[in-house]
Amino acid sequence: MALPLLVLVWRGARHLGTWLGVWDIALYSLGLSSLTSLGCLGVGTGLAWLAFRARLDPRWDTLLLPAYLIPPFVSALGFLYTLELLHIRPYGVGGMVLVWVSHYAPLAYLLLRPTFETRLGPLLLACEVHRVTGFRRLRALLPPLFPALLASWGIIYLAILGNYGVPALLGLPAGVYTLPTLAYSRLFSPLSSSPVGEAAAIGMLLGLLALPALALTPETSGEPSLRPVLPRRVGLAQASLSGFALLGVLLPLLGLLHKALFNPYSGVWQPAFVEAWALPLVRHGLLNSLGLSLSTTGLLLLLGLALATRPGAVRLLRRWLDLSYLLPGTLLGLGLILLLAPTALYATPWILLLAYVLHFAALMLRTLEAGLGGGIERLVQVGQLFGLSSLRAWWRIGIPLLRPYLAAGAFLVLPLALSELTLSALLYAPGSETLGVAVLSALSGGLFREAAAVGLILMLLSFLLLFLPRRVG
Amino acid sequence: MLRLERVSKGFGKDTTGVAEVSLELGPGEILAVLGASGSGKTTLLNLVAGVLRPDRGKIFLGQADIAxxxxxxRRLAYVFQDHALWPHLSVLDHLLLVMKQANRKEALGLLEQVGLGSLENRRPHQLSGGQRQRVALARALAAQPRLILLDEPYSALDPVLREGLRLEVASLLRARGVSALHVTHDPDEALAVASRVAVMSQGRVVQIDDPARVYAQPATLAAAQAFGRLNLLPVKVSGGRVAWGSGFIPVQGIREGLGLMAFRYENLQPQAGGEPGRVVEVYAGRGEQLCQVALKLGNVVVALEATLGSTVELAPSGLLSVFSQENPLDKS
Known part of the structure; x- marks a missing residue:
């Protein structure tokens, strides 16, 4: 899995001159990703603090979850259509930041809320009892949160830096490039003397900008502690969470619904699903996306089962695969193009399948690792202490206990693979388009209502994750 | 049944798990391994269980070296502090899974014996802490092991439940003639359940004997400390005697020089001509009253019926031990 990245570096290193011409876009990407991720962190932290102080039930978290589950490019499409209704054209940086904040602030909230529960409860209680207020309270509460804040910022920064869909939809029409869209443009540019080499060099630059954030690994938050803190500002917290959910889900949904269901020319109810289905691109996209996501999930389930009895291997492999999940997908896509272009795999759905497996394997292995870390490995060992053979102990104890974790991994991978765009946009070939590619192609072909219909389907499919088993959700 | 010969296991350069441990456990015997946290007792248990391999030494189960x-x-069974029950299995399935020949009738009989007669279909999360510990014990017995290892099995239970259950379990193990190696840091538990006690300190077995004898005549300071209820007074020994009250008392341990005199709360009793002291604190205990008495040599805690502020004269009820301060592990 490191091979595509190594090939990318090897090829990109011969075109480092490309960097001279794109340094301004690199700086722009860096600034935009850093500041937007800080903004997302600020909003998410604020919401998590309000929910924590109000002692809101964890069920309130579900309200923010859908905003994060919608694929960013579908959100972008939805915002685009909603704001157009208000005669606002959200092309450019403003629109991109709006979509990213609506998508990644909930992620910051979801990452930080458990940390608040485990870390801040006793500390806040001690502050209240000992009348520590104002700046002194910040001094008592902030330092223990720093590692979690930094790790959350790192995750969001990496996601925004590598995001392709939002800048493709909202940035390119306004002439705003980020490194992923630039790499994509160079790769397919007829003017470039060495498109692949230049794209690889830009990919390297993207990797360099991503590297520091990779060191900020997320930490586990542990069990919630007892925290008899009185609820404060319950109404404000509930209103804020509801308001944000409204912004993140209802606004894009409204735009997609309006565009997909009403014909602006005739002004009547006329769902665009039939027209969308009539497009071969959409049919191919749906079938390919379904096939790819199901195959990826199936293969990763098999991998999970095969590795379940080797917790050490799971940990090691997950650490490696994290690279291909956390690093911008553009890097993996370009690496695979460079690696497999001379083979028969290139320009077939198989290269996409390989890319999906490499990209999403970390998610499956993480859920598996969560299960193994939750004591399952020890319970299997207990079986062996009682005389059960290793195989029998895993079969009777390990696998049944891991089943919900494997299911959770499948639930995570399936919708994400179904709506994947960054890898698909780089690696698809005629006949192997995915739903994401279909949306982009429909848009560039002026089929806005059909794109909205497909976006709506993708949005609904992404809500599958809401049914993720609670214990690993 | 079980014999350890000079077993050692280290964890890195500076940490010794167990060092040169030798001990023997007879058929049907319950041996308690007593020691503070970090003394190496759980490492010892894991070596016997096979979870760890010794760096040196031999572990015999019967005639075979199983190291x-x-x-x-190894055909052993383990009762864990946190029970380590399998959450997806019913109580009955816990037993059936570990039986050599799954026998439902026998398993139900065993559950009846440990007081879980009507709970065979429950899952662990549907049981109380005490019931879970009973399942853990029933599972251990169902495996028909050559030896049961118990790792602080009652420490997760409340004190009242713990007292009742440990006596019940000890009776059951004795009735079935099962050998057990019982690790604990609770001296009361060791005294209540074991036929012999091995005291561990810094990875070594410092004394192994009848529980009452280890309590009354500890061979080392560490063995004395393992049981608690201990006073330590710095004294000067001269000719095997220590100045006490108006005279001298004979002591065992060192014959000359400075040392720590160790004695239990009940080892001093009121006696005319003894060391005078004033009662400075009174504590209510279970079935006894404890007083802190200020003696010339220092403050001591004594099991005594006296009132706060009163003056008492105390003398030892038996031979007291004095240990060298240089090396608390060795009896000087």
Missing amino acids: QWMPEQ
Whole structure:
């Protein structure tokens, strides 16, 4: 899995001159990703603090979850259509930041809320009892949160830096490039003397900008502690969470619904699903996306089962695969193009399948690792202490206990693979388009209502994750 | 049944798990391994279980050296502090899974014996802490092991439940003639359940004997400290005697020089001509009253019926031990 990245570096290193011409876009990407991720962190932290102080039930978290589950490019499409209704054209940086904040602030909230529960409860209680207020309270509460804040910022920064869909939809029409869209443009540019080499060099630059954030690994938050803190500002917290959910889900949904269901020319109810289905691109996209996501999930389930009895291997492999999940997908896509272009795999759905497996394997292995870390490995060992053979102990104890974790991994991978765009946009070939590619192609072909219909389907499919088993959700 | 010969296991350069441990456990015997946290007792248990391999030494189960055997080859059973029950299995399935020949009738009989007669279909999360510990014990017995290892099995239970259950379990193990190696840091538990006690300190077994004898005549300061209820007074020994009250008392341990005199709360009793002291604190205990008495040599706690502020004269009820301060592990 490191091979595509190594090939990318090897090829990109011969075109480092490309960097001279794109340094301004690199700086722009860096600034935009850093500041937007800080903004997302600020909003998410604020919401998590309000929910924590109000002692809101964890069920309130579900309200923010859908905003994060919608694929960013579908959100972008939805915002685009909603704001157009208000005669606002959200092309450019403003629109991109709006979509990213609506998508990644909930992620910051979801990452930080458990940390608040485990870390801040006793500390806040001690502050209240000992009348520590104002700046002194910040001094008592902030330092223990720093590692979690930094790790959350790192995750969001990496996601925004590598995001392709939002800048493709909202940035390119306004002439705003980020490194992923630039790499994509160079790769397919007829003017470039060495498109692949230049794209690889830009990919390297993207990797360099991503590297520091990779060191900020997320930490586990542990069990919630007892925290008899009185609820404060319950109404404000509930209103804020509801308001944000409204912004993140209802606004894009409204735009997609309006565009997909009403014909602006005739002004009547006329769902665009039939027209969308009539497009071969959409049919191919749906079938390919379904096939790819199901195959990826199936293969990763098999991998999970095969590795379940080797917790050490799971940990090691997950650490490696994290690279291909956390690093911008553009890097993996370009690496695979460079690696497999001379083979028969290139320009077939198989290269996409390989890319999906490499990209999403970390998610499956993480859920598996969560299960193994939750004591399952020890319970299997207990079986062996009682005389059960290793195989029998895993079969009777390990696998049944891991089943919900494997299911959770499948639930995570399936919708994400179904709506994947960054890898698909780089690696698809005629006949192997995915739903994401279909949306982009429909848009560039002026089929806005059909794109909205497909976006709506993708949005609904992404809500599958809401049914993720609670214990690993 | 079980014999350890000079077994050692280290964890890195500076940490010794167990060092040169030798001990023997007879058929049907319950041996308690007593020691503070970090003394090496759980490492010892894991070496016997096969979860760890010794760096040196031999572990015999019967006639076979099992030191290099896999855990599943040893035919042992383990009762864990946190029960380590399988959450997806019913109480009955816990027993059936570990039986050599799954026998439902026998398993139900065993559950009846440990007081879980009507709970065979429950899952662990549907049981109380005490019931879970009973399942853990029933599972251990169902495996028909050559030896049961118990790792602080009652420490997760409340004190009242713990007292009742440990006596019940000890009776059950004795009735079935099962050998057990019982690790604990609770001296009361060791005294209540074991036929012999091995005291561990810094990875070594510092004394192994009848529980009452280890309590009354500890061979080392560490062994004395393992049981608690201990006073330590710095004294000067001269000719095997220590100045006490208006005279001298004979002591065992060192014959000359400075040392720590160790004695239990009940080892001093009121006696005319003894060391005078004033009662400075009174504590209510279970079935006894404890007083802190200020003696010339220092403050001591004594099991005594006296009132706060009163003056008492105390003398030892038996031979007291004095240990060297240089090396608390060795009896000087």
